[in-house]
């Protein structure tokens with residue numbers, strides 16, 4: 149998985165491109181699949197290691213979308229729009245994850261248990277994070293510079 153900063157920034161740019169009123173919901177969706185996988189930590193003390201293989205289902209589009217539909221009512225915002233914005237973030241998450249190799253993800257679960265990846269970026273490669281931080285840095289400096297210009 150790409151790092152959480154890259155996921156959050158990509159989701160924010162997507163929200164910006166979509167002109168979303170609640171950009172935070174898209175960012176939440178961008179982080180949600182990886183947040184869900186953290187639930188496996190609770191099961192590590194209960195189940196033997198072999199049983200943990202199946203818990204990758206938390207990092208699948210179907211489970212993430214089910215969670216989006218489930219948690220959308222807790223936000224003080226239109227239910228349908230909440231689901232759509234969170235789902236857009238989830239889509240951005242899996243789009244970024246699909247670029248990463250060598251181990252793929254079960255994007256088609258429960259229809260297929262086969263992991264898929266485009267294998268363009270390796271998990272230990274920091275280039276996506278560096279590019280993300282560079283873009284964010286340029287935007288911050290640009291905004292500071294624009295505020296200092298005489299009006």
Ligand SMILES: [Zn+2]
Pocket residue numbers: 149150181182207241245
């Ligand atoms: Zn992920």
